[in-house]
Amino acid sequence: MDQKNIAVDVDHVVKRYGSVTALHGVTLDIREGEFFTLLGPSGCGKTTLLRCIAGFEDVSEGMIRLHGDDITPLPAHKRPVNTVFQQYALFPHMTVLDNVAFGLARRGWSARDAEGRARQVLKLVQLTDFAKRKPGQLSGGQQQRVALARALAPEPQVLLLDEPLSALDLKLRQAVRVELKQIQRETGIAFVFVTHDQEEALTMSDRIAVMSNGHVQQIGTPREIYEAPVNRFVADFIGETNLLEVDVQTVLGGRATVALPGGTVIDVPAADGAATGPGHLSVRPERITPTDGPGSVTATVDSHVYLGTDIQLHAKLDDGTPLVVRMQSSGADIPAQGTRLALDVEAGAARLLAD
């Protein structure tokens, strides 16, 4: 990869709090103009990493470079990156305009120029009419846009967003997603977006880093992450999946032959690092279908959940492994509890994990 295109280079960053390690040598790079998401459950280290980039936390080991320059020793106020905070942190005693102009004034802009630029950015987020209001007089969605405008105004090299949509209600959140993505494209600034919401991550990001327990589990495009998870954590965290214990017989060139519970042998795509022996096969519930033929596995129905367009069946394989199957509800009869079902596993859509 061309070194010049890298906006942020996180290089083996370790972060410890006393005896607790929040980041275990995280390495990743964020490219220029990219919408990059740090995705993971709470406590996975994503916010800590963001705060390390912003300069609110020291790193214990490792280095962070911005366009090739080491910024690790710089305090927050000397880093050309800006943050949209989870609770926005708009200065309650200042008007919207003063909030947006704050960073510009600190960078030595004249009051006139700062106001001009602030108004320009407010126009971008469609809040021109609210310039003289105090943040307390705005709705949650408006406050969110002020926070965005304030962080964008000084034209940071990278914009950091710490779960900026989590304080909004669902409907607004979906509208803001589109808007945010659009602003990112218009400004061409690299966005580093922290969220625990996989849907948010999948719909907005150019690339996603899935994190857990202070480790990066996988970095890839939304499609790669969803369709080709490398390990059990990613497969389980993104979307819904069945993890079947299989016996891996051969692994060759990205494919593997595995024996399903019950003995059927199928040929499936394999993640890098998958090895022969006991392993885990990830199969999405919608990729398992009841069949009239012998099927690849047989299961006994425990219960069902009616979801409108779909029906979700909870079943058990003969060895007791729980299995979730999603079938279209139109026309089909709902199998009663205790029914034995023959099921086909779509081999092309399953994936052998590297565990």
Next chain:
Amino acid sequence: MAKTDLRRFAGFRVTTWLCLLVLYAPLVIVAVYSFNASTSITRWGGFSLKWYVDVFTGPEAPRFRDAAINSFVIAIAAATCATIIATAAAVAMNRTGRFRGKMASLALINLPLMVPEIVTAVASLIFFITIGFKTGLMTIFVAHLVFCIPFAYLPIAARMQSVPDMYEQAAMDLYATPWEAFRLVLLPLMIPGILSGFLLAFIISLDDFLITNFVKGAGIETLPTAIFGSVKQGIKPNIMAISTLLLGVSVVLVTLSWVIGRAGQSRN
């Protein structure tokens, strides 16, 4: 069946009114008698302002005037210094992370609240005499400053805890230096706390008798020591007038602090 109110206990309301009666009755009675026209302090002789006139023009007027000036000058100076020191201390305790001696510092700030007043008074006197510090206005000021610090600290620290540090982080994210983050963001948000801290310290300084009485030196009086000196010879009506005036000052200041506190609350 009627629902029982779990918050209600028989007799609690009566007790509360009794409590208010006990708290206010002596003050109200003194205030009423300060308008007594009679020279005898117990017989009611009709309404009059003559004792207030006496306070400002009577034989004791110069003594009380000097004492009042001393009291207010010391209270303003001590409260101002204590507020600045307490604000710095509150920043240190709430905004600078962990450091050695933090718990000891908290104990130190609260020390003037823990040491009984009479002990502080005695210790201060011994200290000033031993180091040869001439007792007078300066010693009163220093002693007041010390015990004003924790009173200023309490509301300031409480306010600072309620201001999340994300505002200053946002300021520093937007290129503000730590000093700018304090001056432009934290300080404006702290104004209600700082004002209540100042007022509290001011009232406490104005209130003090015991410590002042020990460290004031000969010939220097504050209002409480002057009043105490007069009362020792019996309660005279002019004392009641002065007391009522001082009571009025306290009520005005507390009301002010209350209104500021409420305004600060409703703004956030």
Next chain:
Amino acid sequence: MAGAAPGGGASRSEVYRGSGPRLLLPAWIFIGVFLLLPVILMAVYSFLTKEFRGGVIWEFTFAAYDQFFLNRGLFGDEPPTIEWTYLGIFWRSIWQAGLATFFCLLIGFPTAWYVATRPVSTRSVWLFLITIPYWVNLLIRTVSMKFLLRDTGPLNEFLMWTGVIAEPLSLINTNFAVQVGLFYSYLPFMVLPIYAAVERYDFALSEAAADLYCDSWTTLRLVILPAVKPGIVAGCILVFVPSLGAFLAPDLLGGAKTFMIGSLIEEQFKGAAGNWPFGAAAAMILLTVVMGVLLIHARAQMREDG
């Protein structure tokens, strides 16, 4: 990495990290030099020899403590027995302070409860009414009480007018008057911390207790009191500690028979009859008792907080 503390980098999230000690320097200077140091000096004084016109001679002796605790007869040559004069004064102080604490609790708890259970809109007005007297000059409040309790004062006049008594009661210069003064001085100290505790109390607990067959007084005893105990303990300490060393109430409302430790100490530093080392020793004994109470409280609290 440079600057990383051993065992992991300190967090930079504290905005003014590293300036803590610098910002505390003024507080340390003023409280350290003008309170901590004087208290230490006072401790030293309590072991010095008294000079007759006030002041001390720098010669080490236990005489002050000896005088406080032991009786060696008129000429100091008898075998020492326990000296009851000063211990008696001390005991009276503890008794009076304890009694004041009890009465403050008796009135203060229902008041705090009642105020804290008012609707939010009127609660702050109630609280304001309770706090105002606290901010009125203590001397003025004590003088007001003295005026009220005088033989020919409003209280006696009122009682005689109603016919409850024929002759004025002599209230002033009694232990009763001192007790009333202490109670009156420190009552708000009891109300405020209990109020704070009740305000945090979760009334769902009362509902749960009622659901489990508690009547209201059983709920108070088994559920509410344990929940608000920290506030009650804090209130008791806030009343007991200043009452113990009180000077104004015993001095203005009491007489020779109602002498408390505060007056005893004060007397040693006023006029030629004073005895500075003895006063310092008495102050040290008072300080030790107070610090003991505070320490026990702090340790109990720490145990409860885990």
